[in-house]
Structures are given as C-alpha cells and as structure tokens.
Amino acid sequence: MLQKQKVTIYDISKKIHVSAATVSRALNNNPKISLKTRELVIKTAKEMNYKQNHLAKALKSGKSNNVGIIVPFINHSFFSSVIRGIEEELTPHGFHVIICQTHENIDNEMDQIDALLNIQVDGIFMSVSKTTKNTNHIKKILEEGTPIVFFDRKKDIKGVSSVTIDDFKGGYIATEHLILQGCKKIAHLAGDFNLGIYRNRYEGYLEALKAHDIDFNSSYIIETNSKVENGASAVSKLWELDEKPDAIFSAGDYTALGAIQELKRRKIRIPQDVCVVGFSNEPFTKYMELPITSVDQTPVTMGKIAAQVFLEQIKGSQTITIEKKVVLAPELYIRNSSARNLSL
Amino acid sequence: MLQKQKVTIYDISKKIHVSAATVSRALNNNPKISLKTRELVIKTAKEMNYKQNHLAKALKSGKSNNVGIIVPFINHSFFSSVIRGIEEELTPHGFHVIICQTHENIDNEMDQIDALLNIQVDGIFMSVSKTTKNTNHIKKILEEGTPIVFFDRKKDIKGVSSVTIDDFKGGYIATEHLILQGCKKIAHLAGDFNLGIYRNRYEGYLEALKAHDIDFNSSYIIETNSKVENGASAVSKLWELDEKPDAIFSAGDYTALGAIQELKRRKIRIPQDVCVVGFSNEPFTKYMELPITSVDQTPVTMGKIAAQVFLEQIKGSQTITIEKKVVLAPELYIRNSSARNLSL
C-alpha cells in the first residue's frame, strides 16, 4: 500500500520556481498568465502526474460536483432506469451521482436528505416515498439553497421543478383503448391514493369513461399495493360481483400480472373474455407468453430530462429560481393481453 | 435562495469564548476536554444548528466517506440489486455510494476509475466490463492506496478481495438437475468466454457431464451474447443437428427465454421434450406462465458481503492488505421449464 495522491500545486511551483498561485491560475487558463508560463506549468503538471484535489476545490468553492438521488428502491426497474438517465446526462458535466434509497419510509427520507445536505451536494433529485405527507424536510433543502428536481412522484412546492409523465393521460389512453376493444365494464386496480400519480391515473380512467358515456361503477375500483398477490386477490373480489368486469386497467404491472394469473386459473380467456392493461411497461410485460399491454413511462428519458432541468437551474444566477414542470407523454404498448384483433 | 451552511466551529468558539480547537475536540469527544466544556459546546452547537462540514474534514483527513461502484449498467436487475446491498450495508457506517456505469466499455471503465480516484473515494467496488482484458488501470487504484473489492465479475489481481458466486457449481447443479430429469443430450448456451464467470459455468457443465458418464458433444456448445434473440437463433442452429438436444442449459436467463420462445414456436413441448434451465434468476423467470428454472446469485447478499469485506479491509491498518475471496453458493430454483415431475 503506497501513499495516496501526492503531487500538489506547491510541488509544481517549487519545481519550476513560481508561486502556487501562478500554477493554479495557469491550470485554470487564467488569461493573466503568460503563455510561456502556462505551457511550462501544464507540461510540468503532466510530467509530475498532477491530479487536482477536488475536495480542496470543493471546500473553497462550496460546490462539491456531487448530486444526490433519492428513490424508494434502487433495484426497481423504473427507478434504476431513471438513475441511469441522470447518470448518463450528468457525468459528462463532471458531476457524480450519489444514490440513496428510502424503502418507502419517510424517516429514511429525512435522514437521507440530511446526509446529502451535509456532504453539500449541488442538487437533489427525488421521487418521494409513499409515506411522505409532510414536506417540511423537503423545504429545508430549498432553505439551504440546494436545488431539487422531482421526478415521477412529486409534491407541489413552490419553486421546485419536476419531471413527470402525464399520468392522467396514461390512465385515459389505457382506458380508452379498452373501450375501443369493446369493453364496457372496466375495473380499475388503483395504487395508493396518497400518491398523486395514482390519483391521476384514476382521474384519467374516469374521464375516459365519461367521454364514452360509460357509467361509473364504484365497486370496480380496488385500491391496492403493487404486488402480484394483490392483483390476484383483487380479481377474486371482483368476481364475487354479479356484474363481472370485462376489462381490467391496473395502475401497476405487477398487479396486472397477478390479475392475469388469477383469471387464467379461473379459465377466463384473455383477451376474448377480459382485456387487461398494466402500467409502467416493466421489462417482464413483453416477455410473457401472453405479453401484457402497458403504459410506458420512458424512465431513461425522464432521468435525462430531469438532469437537464437541473443543469439549466444551476447555470442561471443562484438568486433566480427556475420552476419548470416537464410532463412527458406516456405511450401505450398494445400487446396480446388486451388486443382482440391484433396479429402479432 | 438563502445562504448555504453557515455555522462553523469558529462561530461556536466565539460565542462561548473558547478556541475552535476546543470546540473541535469537544465535538469529537476527545477526553482532554473537561466535561463542563464539552457539554457547553455540544449544547451550543445544537442551539446554533451547527453542521459539520464534511468537505473540510475530508480534506484534512484524506477520507471522503464516499465509495464508488462501477458496473456495466445500473438498470440491470442483478447489478442494481448488488448496489442495493452495498448501499444498505454502508449507509449506517456513514458512507455514501457513488454510482458509475461502463456500458461494458473499457474506455469508460478507465475514465470512471480516474474520476473516482480524483474525488478520493475510500474504496471502489467493481464488476469488470466484458471488454476488459488489460488490468493496468485497475492496478493503478491499488497504487494509490485505495482498496478495491470485485463482485461477480473479477480479475485475478494480487491483494484484491472479491465476492462471487461459485459459477462452476452453478453450472454443475444446473446440468446435473437436467441429467436427473432424464436428459442426456444437453446443449449449453454459453456467455462471453472472456469473462471468467461464463468459463466457470461451462466448466461446471462439463464436469457434471463427466460425473454422469455423458459424452461431450462440442456442437452442443453455442457461445452467445445474453439477448433474447440470441437464445432463439441458438435453438434454430441446434435444431439443424441430426441429434437434437433434449435439454438446454443457458448461462443467462434472457437467452433461456429466447430459446423457450423458439422451442414453442416449433411446437416442442417443455419440459416433456426439452428441459430448459437459465442462470441469474431474473425477476421475470418466475412470472412466466411457464416459469423458468434458474440459478440464483443472491445479488443483494453479494452486495452486503462485498461491503463487509470492504469495512474489514479499512478497519485494519492501512499497511496490511487483506485479500479475501468470498464465494457464495448458488441456488437452483426449480420451476416448470425443467421439472418433469413437479407438482406446482
């Protein structure tokens, strides 16, 4: 184990008999430094294998070149894809991405925020946890002067930008697609209404029904967690009704999958008897033997755009707050679980 | 936008008329400081909402409390799960996790390493890219005195710890399972032999054949990239043979899936005519209508253990290099794609 990082601007300055200030300026292309000196410094720095100490620079400048990303879970396809997008967009700008997960727990969320502020990240990207109601801990970020960008799951806070998809539209097109397949009794497996995204998907569903003059039936709505088992039990519950549904729009792919499994168990044919649509376009949906129709959220793009919004924000004067709300269009991937006249 | 982080130990020291050194010592529970002073300092610090500046501390100590993780892609289930494990294990110790992806490209890998060393991470976790042959850039990390821990995909470098699964055994148990199902003509869809993990899975396959007195048939080996399409085309190629296989052991789940799709297209019954086993236990394998038998790599555990190895490494004196090779046992999840007498 040898010594770490050795060469400093002082070492360079000694070697070529100039001051450290000159070395610093030369390396930063300060025009006050003569071409001759600048070239000598740069050449010597290269020879001595000089590496700038980013910590020292960060301390002096107050900018760490790190950004934090807070998500419920890293290893959920949607979130890891957003992270990928952010990472790919920010790395070329010299930023590094620090990952935190909340496990959908607001206490963790608060801790993670504190930790990120402590290490002076230059910005925070976050998708709030399901249990987050109060937003004081988030406002604290703003008070410290650190920009935030919400993605997917946001809270409405003045001065905070966000990148989301149009969940209302997602709910609408999914439902309308089912209607166009001839379905009239469309059940909805909703997600946690504490989160805006799920409320919006539900609203979109309602609006599509209304637009096509289909009566709303409240017993067709089941609010549930996005787990496979819950999709199955939701179907069991629905099939106790006298008027069984002829379609299911699920706000998540896992519940859609569970629903399909239970429908098959009951020998109900898909899509002939019942059409099913999921949400998120999880990788598995297209791999199934009966591929599942789903609403795509373009997560990598979402991450990239969130990163761009952040870069724009910090480019401007620090005193100006840019509040930008980017809403991406969701896209319906129609597959066999709902396509009655599809030749695939 | 208000000012960032304000209160320093000097502010505290002024307020209670002691020196900054005393404040620092008091906050660090240095026994030289009298109880009275310590309590006053701590109380005042709390009142003034003091937050330690980690950058300054990092600069002085040379320890950043950041670790880097280098993976081919963040949003691959296996890698994001390992990252999750590392994150969960290190966060309680005050470390933060910085993510980099290489896109399986060695040039990116070198850049990422440079960047991580530049920001003085305290350690690097990595899974090498497929294109990595030369290891000079990795040795550079060691020369700087920064510990590395390989996970899953490693290179043999003296003094470097690693956490992997026993791929040989994985290949062995997968193949033996197929043999026990009565299969005798077992094809193997191998991964890139540049990576040790795929060579080992292949070796395990060979050994299992030998142990059960089954002749090796080289035309049953197809080296391919882990993509769904490649699984399908591998089957097409295999089914041109006079002696068609009665089982397929794929070194990856995606190729296993592609193989299954192609087998179905050809109306070949699974598992009656052909048994299929994949590798990685990707989430989708258990969701299929025909769930796929696969070898699980316990990625979250792998991440946690890698983190523990790292913590052990840095706990010891910096001059002592601990080289620890942890090998986790893979586990076969038997499902319908291979289980001829399974009642599920």
Add this chain to the structure above:
DNA sequence: CAATTTTATGCAATCGATTTAATATGCAAT
C-alpha cells in the same frame, strides 16, 4: 529618458476542521 500603463506574478488570506506543540492553571509533594 521619465512617466504611465499593461502584463505577469507573488503574498497572504480564505474555505472549515483537525492536530501538534506550547502554555496556563490547579494541586500535591517537598
């Protein structure tokens, strides 16, 4: 050639916390 402006460079302070070596205080022993 002296006066003035430009250009190039150095000095020293700064960012905030840590740490070594030095000093002030208290108390016991002689």
Add this chain to the structure above:
DNA sequence: ATTGCATATTAAATCGATTGCATAAAATTG
C-alpha cells in the same frame, strides 16, 4: 514557598486550491 506534574486549553500549522490586493517587470507613451 518552591518544584513537579497532571489537566485543560490555546495558538498556529496543516490539508490543497483559489483569489483579492500589491508589486515588480515590461511595454507604451510623451
């Protein structure tokens, strides 16, 4: 009362890079 020693505290240096201000050297002008 003086010496000795432990305890508590501080001054100052340090980590490495940046930057405002001062100044020396060179170039320009009258």
